[in-house]
Amino acid sequence: MDSDRAWCRLSNTRGRRMSSLRRRLLLWFLTLSLIGWAGTTLVTWYRLSDEMDEIYDAQLMRTTRQLAQMLIPLLEDEKRPPAQRITLARTLLDRMIALPMNDPYMAQFLARGWWHGQPLTGEAGPLPPRHSDPALRNETQNGKRQRRYRFYDVQHDLLVEVTELHNARALITREFAETVVLPLLILGPLLGLAAWVTVRRGLEPLKCIVREIEQRSLQDLSHLQEAKAPREVAPMVKALNRLLERVREGIDREQRFTADASHELRTPLAGLRVQAQLALRSTDASQRARALEQLIAGIDRSTHVVEQLLTMARMDPGHSISRRRQEAIRPLLEETVASITTLIEQKQLHVEIGGDDADALVDREALLILLRNLLDNATRYTPEQGEIRVECREQGQSTVLEIHDSGPGIPAKQRGRLLEPFQRGEQRDISGCGLGLSIVQRIVAMHDGNLELGSSPLGGLAVTITLPGARNVRPRDGG
CATH class of the missing domain: 3.30.450 (Beta-Lactamase)
Incomplete structure (x- = not known):
């Protein structure tokens, strides 16, 4: 890695133009030759x-x-x-x-x-x-x-x-001085010319790579040829290929996300239009009221989808959280449970918060989004008078968070698929857009953590999240 970073030091990053690499090599070669002589x-x-x-x-x-x-x-x-x-x-x-x-x-x-x-x-x-x-x-x-x-x-x-x-x-x-100096004065220009030709030929592979990139179209993200690259240039070619691969994966992911998002938004918008038309055409006050209630519910669902989409867009899986602070997990759990008290009381759910007073180095806002999505899913899929249990504990140098519910659970074959955006389980009668677990997965990855889905002793789904503990990760400066 140190040899790769050495290429970055060829340029002065503080407002200076990168000088010619050929000129640098020639100057270094001639300077070292002069010093050696x-x-x-x-x-x-x-x-x-x-x-x-x-x-x-x-x-x-x-x-x-x-x-x-x-x-x-x-x-x-x-x-x-x-x-x-x-x-x-x-x-x-x-x-x-x-x-x-x-x-x-x-x-x-x-x-x-x-x-x-x-x-x-x-x-x-x-x-x-x-x-x-x-x-x-x-x-x-x-x-x-x-x-x-x-x-x-x-x-x-x-x-x-x-x-x-x-x-x-x-x-x-x-x-003796004449014997040593005079030949050098004669051979000096010849040595400089030979060095210039050597450096020019040595930099030819870089020119070939530049020409290959310039001749490509915007849609061509295929790998550059590594077989013909010299040993010194091969690491740069491999790094460019890895970058092209990440760009291609990102574009594919964004295209799938855009297609799924347009589908998820088109369906509720069509329903809103129907309910609005019913409210306009209806002469019965009670029928108009029901249509307006359905319209408001549809607006709420669409708002939820848009909020989840915006959250999903902010949680880029290619970046890590930069504003980590030591946070106590239990107060965040209590704050999240308090925010969904209305839904908990409507379904008469029993929510229990247990475990230790564990700390972790996390981004507070991101972790609140994670907890809100997990507890929101748990309350939606847990039947009335069901049970939700949340535990937090320290395990070695990590902090483990577990959320259990008494809902229907998720079959083992479907658990991996449900971590993808817009993927939902078999309970289609429960409202949702299929982004909750995907958002949770991204936040966990951005914290360098781990997410596992399993079966809960309560009969439903068990979500286990492992985050680096406060003693394991140095906090980063906030940006």
């Missing part, structure tokens, strides 16, 4: 710099130590006078500075030395502190970076300093 270049650059520093530092240290080992025999040769020894040492240092550099990758050195505190070259300057700074360090002189190494021979009191100019290191680094 830059990261690889930097890592390689630093690794190469470290390796070159290690190589050239080792060469610098080795050169300095070898120079010191060459100077010690000259300076400690007692067969020569001190002035001659210093002259030979200075000549050796000067020769090292003047070494020809035919190879551009060879490091250039500047050597200085001090023996017993005395400089061996004119550029040596005063004797630096022997332990004031690290033996190997970076320096900048005249705007140029230099690498310096000092080696001190304690036994012979000889300090040798060799400074390496960074020309060779800079040259290698620059050539």
Whole structure:
């Protein structure tokens, strides 16, 4: 599900147009390629710099130590006078500075030395502190970076300093940059063109789906072809097919509902017309009064049918209740029973409300409609001086509501059919339009509950409704 929702994040929902998917893919591809190339270049650059520093530092240290080992025999040769020894040492240092550099990758050195505190070259300057700074360090002189190494021979009191100019290191680094960057500058446009062609071909299945949908008529709600869809597009095609199937089912359901509703309304309207004509033509006052009474009763029945139709239209089975609140079921039962007291007293029915003080997370208005339809059906089909029993209890994390009556009941084979709109039982002499149980079924489904029809110990119908209890479902914000 998370991968499906990721498609929704391709668009900015707050007042922004969805940008081109092709442009997004190209930007992501080129951006990631650029980041990958830059990261690889930097890592390689630093690794190469470290390796070159290690190589050239080792060469610098080795050169300095070898120079010191060459100077010690000259300076400690007692067969020569001190002035001659210093002259030979200075000549050796000067020769090292003047070494020809035919190879551009060879490091250039500047050597200085001090023996017993005395400089061996004119550029040596005063004797630096022997332990004031690290033996190997970076320096900048005249705007140029230099690498310096000092080696001190304690036994012979000889300090040798060799400074390496960074020309060779800079040259290698620059050539590496040219080797890496220049090919990318050449291949960059080619890579962008290849990415554009690849993305264009990759989005072709989406264009095919769009063309197939555009070429369809309004009546064509058949499934899209899933076999030719790529693996990445297949979930979208399946979702569209499920949507088309739900739309087709909804249209079929509405067409059946419209046909049944027109039939249910046409019959009482025809009867009303007949009664009205009788009242107009009748000269007998008593006959006219009976016709008017029948007319009023017919109007009441038609009003009931219209109200049930409107209730049925509001209770869309494809949506769930959004305004759930914790409600005590028993007060709602008492309120519903009080609303039909007149009919209960006319038939001298015994109505008993039992069970626990259970709570449920429900939409109050929807549950009142449910209870009114169930109790209205029970009072209509229960004979005079019959019994109706209503029970409510908590069962685990659910709330169970049961309504029993002593009426004729419903045969097991007909119970499923009577949950459909405009379906009625065998007792045609009892007024009704066949929408009550269908409305109840929709309300229960919208509450994520369950509805069962069975046989009651009282001899009639037993309706059992299971709703999520107050501790099982989090209430949703009202809309």
